[in-house]
Amino acid sequence: MPSFIRWFRDLCIDDVPLVGGKNASLGEMVRELAAQGVRVPEGFAVTARAYHRVLDETGIRQPISELLAGVDKGNIADLARRGAACRKLVLQAGIPDDVWSEIKTAYAELVEKYGTDDVAVRSSATAEDLPNASFAGQQESFLNVRGEAALRDACTRCFASLFTNRAISYRIDQGFEHDKVALSIGIQKMVRSDHGAAGVIFTIDTESGFRDVVLITSAYGLGENVVGGMVDPDEHYVFKPTLRQGKQAIVKKRLGAKQLRMEYSGEGDARTINRAVSVEDRRRFSITDDEALELARHALVIEEHYSRKAGVYRPMDIEWAKDGRTGELFIVQARPETVVSQRKGASLETYALEEKGEVIAEGYAVGQKIGKGKARVVVDLSHAAQFGVGDVLVADSTSPDWEPIMKRASAIVTNRGGRTCHAAIVARELGIPAVVGAKDATKIIKDGESITVSCSEGDVGRIYRGLLKTHVTHVELGDLTRPHTHIQMNVGDPNLAFGLAALPNDGVGLARLEFIINDTLRIHPMALLHPERVLSDNDRKIMAELTAGYESGAKYFVDGLAYGVATIAAAFYPKPVVVRMSDFKTNEYASLVGGAAFEPREENPMIGFRGASRYAHPAYAEAFALECAAMKKVRDEMGLTNVKLMIPFCRRVDEGERVLAEMAKHGLVRGENGLEVYVMCEIPNNVVLIDDFCRIFDGISIGSNDLTQLTLGVDRDSEIVAFDFDERDPGVKTMMRLAIEGAHRNGRHAGICGQAPSDYPEMAEYLVRLGIDAISLNPDTVIKTTMRVLALEKELGRPGRAS
Numbered sequence: 001m002p003s004f005i006r007w008f009r010d011l012c013i014d015d016v017p018l019v020g021g022k023n024a025s026l027g028e029m030v031r032e033l034a035a036q037g038v039r040v041p042e043g044f045a046v047t048a049r050a051y052h053r054v055l056d057e058t059g060i061r062q063p064i065s066e067l068l069a070g071v072d073k074g075n076i077a078d079l080a081r082r083g084a085a086c087r088k089l090v091l092q093a094g095i096p097d098d099v100w101s102e103i104k105t106a107y108a109e110l111v112e113k114y115g116t117d118d119v120a121v122r123s124s125a126t127a128e129d130l131p132n133a134s135f136a137g138q139q140e141s142f143l144n145v146r147g148e149a150a151l152r153d154a155c156t157r158c159f160a161s162l163f164t165n166r167a168i169s170y171r172i173d174q175g176f177e178h179d180k181v182a183l184s185i186g187i188q189k190m191v192r193s194d195h196g197a198a199g200v201i202f203t204i205d206t207e208s209g210f211r212d213v214v215l216i217t218s219a220y221g222l223g224e225n226v227v228g229g230m231v232d233p234d235e236h237y238v239f240k241p242t243l244r245q246g247k248q249a250i251v252k253k254r255l256g257a258k259q260l261r262m263e264y265s266g267e268g269d270a271r272t273i274n275r276a277v278s279v280e281d282r283r284r285f286s287i288t289d290d291e292a293l294e295l296a297r298h299a300l301v302i303e304e305h306y307s308r309k310a311g312v313y314r315p316m317d318i319e320w321a322k323d324g325r326t327g328e329l330f331i332v333q334a335r336p337e338t339v340v341s342q343r344k345g346a347s348l349e350t351y352a353l354e355e356k357g358e359v360i361a362e363g364y365a366v367g368q369k370i371g372k373g374k375a376r377v378v379v380d381l382s383h384a385a386q387f388g389v390g391d392v393l394v395a396d397s398t399s400p401d402w403e404p405i406m407k408r409a410s411a412i413v414t415n416r417g418g419r420t421c422h423a424a425i426v427a428r429e430l431g432i433p434a435v436v437g438a439k440d441a442t443k444i445i446k447d448g449e450s451i452t453v454s455c456s457e458g459d460v461g462r463i464y465r466g467l468l469k470t471h472v473t474h475v476e477l478g479d480l481t482r483p484h485t486h487i488q489m490n491v492g493d494p495n496l497a498f499g500l501a502a503l504p505n506d507g508v509g510l511a512r513l514e515f516i517i518n519d520t521l522r523i524h525p526m527a528l529l530h531p532e533r534v535l536s537d538n539d540r541k542i543m544a545e546l547t548a549g550y551e552s553g554a555k556y557f558v559d560g561l562a563y564g565v566a567t568i569a570a571a572f573y574p575k576p577v578v579v580r581m582s583d584f585k586t587n588e589y590a591s592l593v594g595g596a597a598f599e600p601r602e603e604n605p606m607i608g609f610r611g612a613s614r615y616a617h618p619a620y621a622e623a624f625a626l627e628c629a630a631m632k633k634v635r636d637e638m639g640l641t642n643v644k645l646m647i648p649f650c651r652r653v654d655e656g657e658r659v660l661a662e663m664a665k666h667g668l669v670r671g672e673n674g675l676e677v678y679v680m681c682e683i684p685n686n687v688v689l690i691d692d693f694c695r696i697f698d699g700i701s702i703g704s705n706d707l708t709q710l711t712l713g714v715d716r717d718s719e720i721v722a723f724d725f726d727e728r729d730p731g732v733k734t735m736m737r738l739a740i741e742g743a744h745r746n747g748r749h750a751g752i753c754g755q756a757p758s759d760y761p762e763m764a765e766y767l768v769r770l771g772i773d774a775i776s777l778n779p780d781t782v783i784k785t786t787m788r789v790l791a792l793e794k795e796l797g798r799p800g801r802a803s
Contacts, residue, residue, distance in 0.1 A: 004050040005102045008043055008188070013309060019045040020124030020184040025334050029302065036301045039330050043119070043188025044106045046155065048126050050099045051182045054159055058093035061179075064163070068178045073169040076384055076404055086163035095156055103187070107151055110189065117146050118190040120332070121154040123161055126182045139167055139183065143222065143272070144190055144264050151187070158185045166400040173407075191332060194263045195324025197286040198223030199233055200420035201295060202337060203240075203303040204315035206428065207368060207419070209340045210498035210571065211315065213251070214238040214296040217420045218286045220277055221261035223319055223332075229397040229417025229424070230274065232257040232364075232437045234285050238296035239570040239638070247639035249296070250289055251566035252494070253559075255549065256418060257437075258282050283549035287322065294329055295320055302334050315340070339428040350473040351456040357464035361413070361445060363438030365454075365461030366424040368499060370470045371411030371433045372452040375445050378405070392453060394445050398423040406430065411453035413441050413463055435461030458495035482506065482801040483789040485767075486774035488576075489782060490753055493519065494564045497571035500779050504786060507575030507642070508568060509701065509776020510753035513582045513627065516564035518592070521557060522546060525623035527594025528553030534594040542593050554626055561630035562638070569640040576642055578678060578701065578753070578776075581627055583648040585610050606709070606717060611649025611680075616662045628666035635673060646678040646701060651685060653692045660696060670698070678749070681739045682706035690742030700743050701776070704754025704763075708732050727756035727763060740770050749773050761788055768792050 011019055011027025019027070023045040030040050055061040067082045095103075111117045123139030140161035142154040161167065162183045171178060191198075199218035204211055217226055217233040225231045237252035259282070260274040287295075299318055307314045319333040351370045376391040378384070384405045387393070393409040395402070397416045406412060406426050414423045417436035427434035433455040435441075445451060445463065452464040488509035491497055494516065517525075523543055527534050531553060534540055543553070550556040569577045585605035589595050598619070602608040614620040634640050645668065650656045656679060660670055663677070670677045679686065679693055682703030686693055693700070704727045709716045711732050714725045726732075736752070743750035751774035757764035758778040764785050767775060769792075777785055790800060 003102070004047055004053065004099050005106045006045050006047055007106070008040070008045065008186075011045060013306075017126055018047050018049070018184070019186075020048070020126045020182075021335060022122060022124035022333060023184050023186045024124075026186060026188070028305075029331060029334060033301055033305055038298045038301055039328060041120070041189040041191055041330050041332060042113070043110065043186060045124065046099070046103055046185035046187065048182035048184050050095075050103075051159055051162075051184065053096055053099050054090070054093055057096045060089045060093050063089055065179055068168065071168065071172070073172045073404065076165075079168060079404070080165050083163050083165045083168050087160040090160035090163070091156060095152060095159075100152060103151070103155065104148055107148070107187065110187070114189055116190075118192075119145050119151065119187050120190050121145050121151065121158060122186040122188075122333075123158045124184040124186050125162065125167075126184065139164065143224075144194075155185055155187075159183055164401070166403050169404050188332075191321040191323045191328075191330045192325050193321035193323065194222050194261075196322035196327075197221070197324075198319070198321040199226045199286075201299045201318040201320060202315065202420065203299050203318070204337055204340055205237075205498045206340060206424070207366065208498035208502065210501060211313070212240045212570065212573070213498070214240060214243075214299045215419070216287075216292050216295050216299075217256075217418050218292075219256065219258045219261075220281065220286050221263055222272060223321055224272070225260055225262045225274070226418065226420060227319070227422060228399055229414060229421025229436060230262070231260050231416065231418070233418040233420070234258065234287070235419065236285075236287075236289075236292040236296075237567070237570075238293065239566070239573070239640075240300060241573060242570075242639035243293070243296055243300065245639050248289070248293070248637045249639065250292060250563075251570045251638060251640075252563050253285070255283070255285060258286060259416075285549075291322070291329060298329070298331060302331070306334075306336065339425070351454075352471050352473070353452075353454055353456065353464075354469040354471050357452065357466055357468045359462050360451070360465050361435070361438045361441045361463040363413070363435040363441070363461050364417075364419055364424075365457070365459055366412075366419060366427050366434040366436060367432070367455045369431075369433040370452065370454045370456050371409075372467045372470075373410040373450070375413075375447060375449050375451045377442050377445060377447040379442075381405075392451055394441055394447075395423075396442055397421070398426070411435075413438050413445065413453060415439055415441050433461070435463060438463065458493055460495075481790060483768075483786060484793050484798040484800060485772060485789055486751075487782060487786050487789065488578075488751070488753075488774050488776040489779050490758075490776050491568050491779070492516075494567035496779075497568045501571040503779060503782050505572070505575070505782060506774065507572050508577040509751055509774055510646075511565065511568050511577055511579045513561065513565070513580060514584050514588070516561055517582065517584075518588075520564055521560045522593050523553070523557070524589060524592040524595035524598055525557050525626050526598040526620070527592075528557050529622050529626075530598075531594070533597045535597060536594070539594045539596075546593075554629075557626050558630045558633065561627065562633040565630065565643065566634050566638050566640055569634060569643050572642070573640060574642050576644055577640075578644045578646050578751075579631065580646040580648050580680070580753075581615070581624075581631075583611050604715070606715060612647050612655050612659050613649070613651065615647075616658045621662070624662065625666050628663055628668050632667045635675065636667075641674050644676045644678060644698075646680060647697070648680045648703070649682065649706070650679050650693075651683055653689060653696065656693065656696050678751075680706075680753075682710070682754075684710055684735065687735050687739045687742070690739055691746060694743060694746035694748045697748070699749030699751065700739060702736055702739055702750075702752040702754055704732070704736070704752060704756035707735055707754070708756075711735050727754070728760060733766060736767070737770055740767075740772050744771070751776060757785065761785070764789065765792055769796070 013028040122141040219233040235254040243249035315337040412434035486506035492515035590599035676698040679697040681700040753776040
């Protein structure tokens with residue numbers, strides 16, 4: 001057997017000491033996972049023996065050891081001087097002839113097999129890709145290397161890259177002795193993603209730590225743009241449980257700007273160039289849904305394999321590439337995810353702003369924390385010495401060379417990048433917030449000004465002027481006993497769902513469609529169906545921008561609504577998620593883009609054309625069909641059958657029957673595929689005729705706001721009579737009692753999703769005493785109310801449930 005070469009097919013994960021983590025992982029996948037469809041470019045490893053041969057044959061081991069003795073990573077200038085001297089020694093030493101002879105022979109075999117001489121040359125350190133230390137990006141890789149001379153040079157440079165400033169600093173941080181880490185090289189068939197697409201996959205949500213999704217990022221061209229944060233990539237979130245069932249399990253998509261495509265500057269040239277992507281291509285996803293699902297399936301196979309090998313759950317960080325010439329999808333790297341998976345799950349830390357401020361820039365939130373300090377706009381690393389501990393780093397983008405100053409930052413802001421770029425990965429590892437893809441942040445934010453970086457408000461990260469007051473809440477989760485009464489949550493923002501699912505809960509008692517329509521879709525559904533009736537030029541312009549890339553306005557609405565609901569449903573799966581069909585008032589609908597052309601003016605919209613009355617009405621029936629199509633997509637295509645539907649503001653029984661008939665016409669048949677349909681109990685007639693409503697619906701959910709205003713005759717929008725609006729009024733409480741008793745009399749579910757139990761602890765206690773089945777609360781009151789309900793149920797002699 002050759003001394004210095006091992007083909008991937010002859011390697012396994014136990015060979016890390018010989019070929020490093022990257023090459024050992026590639027070998028493991030070639031040997032163990034190819035039969036399950038995981039495609040890895042064929043190649044071979046130059047072993048760590050070759051690296052030791054370089055050092056010993058050329059006599060540079062001792063000089064390197066002396067150069068690194070006592071190095072202080074905090075002295076950036078001295079670190080750079082020592083690192084440069086080490087690299088120079090390796091580059092001058094070159095590769096001994098016996099090592100090169102074996103590399104050359106294996107390379108010739110690879111060229112003969114594929115008929116092309118282009119290869120990728122990647123570094124693989126013998127201490128990398130460990131569960132708590134990835135070493136990712138610390139050493140160099142070279143792409144599109146062609147010919148023996150270029151290959152020999154690339155291998156030499158890989159060996160030298162063990163002594164980059166960032167690699168030396170990282171080893172110090174991780175506690176590895178420099179002379180105990182060696183370098184292997186992977187040489188493999190080049191995947192021509194310069195003609196296709198590439199990106200990164202995480203088998204865990206990188207922000208919340210939610211385990212049941214696969215996050216796929218993608219952009220045109222070579223993957224370095226995605227990893228390095230040079231572009232804002234597309235994102236696909238795929239839900240693992242329903243993916244395993246063979247469903248169309250994409251629960252969330254986001255179209256990235258993909259401004260640049262990294263290509264080779266010429267055929268046979270390893271140098272790269274970034275070219276602008278056309279507007280037409282930017283408006284399309286860089287991979288298809290089918291390709292995203294195929295990548296997700298591969299990722300799931302990889303995660304399950306490595307988890308079995310380790311004996312513990314092991315989420316993975318995977319790089320992939322699509323060969324634009326053949327259309328094939330390849331896995332080019334796979335390593336354990338080393339940040340989110342290391343978090344301890346016994347407690348939950350929540351950050352919140354206590355005051356409002358001026359938003360000066362926005363981007364994609366990384367992490368869920370808030371950081372603040374003096375902004376330092378760093379154009380290049382020559383300014384690194386001016387960066388102080390606790391400053392906020394503001395840069396165009398970052399690379400591994402930036403890590404020494406990133407470790408001093410309280411937060412990071414970059415113009416470019418997505419959630420899997422270098423700045424995002426390092427920020428998570430350091431436990432600090434980052435806002436990436438903030439466009440012109442380096443121009444907008446002034447060097448030296450005080451700013452607050454907030455990643456606590458969902459997917460959107462915001463940079464505020466000044467140092468705003470913040471509050472941090474620590475919640476010990478532990479094995480909290482569940483109350484007999486189900487404690488659910490009101491969730492309106494899909495972007496918060498994965499994080500909220502970590503709270504002890506029994507599902508979602510209220511997910512409002514209007515929140516998703518207003519915040520994400522923004523356009524009136526009838527305007528999407530009849531754009532010719534929209535007279536406002538500004539509205540037409542906004543509609544064109546928002547729907548760009550969609551084949552129709554209807555497709556834009558159905559897909560957007562489905563993804564919003566699916567994200568919430570996936571976060572809490574398999575617990576129930578009660579989705580209320582739209583309940584805008586006419587004035588609220590009119591404020592949507594294009595809405596003015598379709599909504600009448602009403603003196604009192606609160607008791608006007610809203611809720612169930614719209615669904616079968618000629619003025620809205622077409623739009624309701626879109627809502628139904630979205631819900632059918634979520635339940636039937638995506639497989640999220642934990643979604644229950646709820647009809648709001650249903651005034652009369654026959655109106656409820658018409659709505660159910662309309663839903664059935666669009667494929668949502670009550671009882672079919674386990675579909676349950678609830679009705680909001682918020683009108684006195686719902687209580688008076690509770691037996692009749694229970695005949696046609698599967699359960700009720702009390703809407704305490706509307707039930708209070710209609711019981712007391714108080715307009716809750718009127719400040720003048722606000723003093724008379726009180727959910728604790730004896731009459732309102734009696735209505736609630738009669739509703740719960742009536743539902744139970746008919747064997748139906750009885751819950752509440754109104755504001756009352758969130759605002760008033762005594763109302764939650766009153767409902768528990770009545771034996772209500774479920775209380776749905778605002779997320780910030782869940783823990784507190786759970787503890788109070790547990791204490792009350794103990795007093796009442798009702799046993800709790802295991803968590």
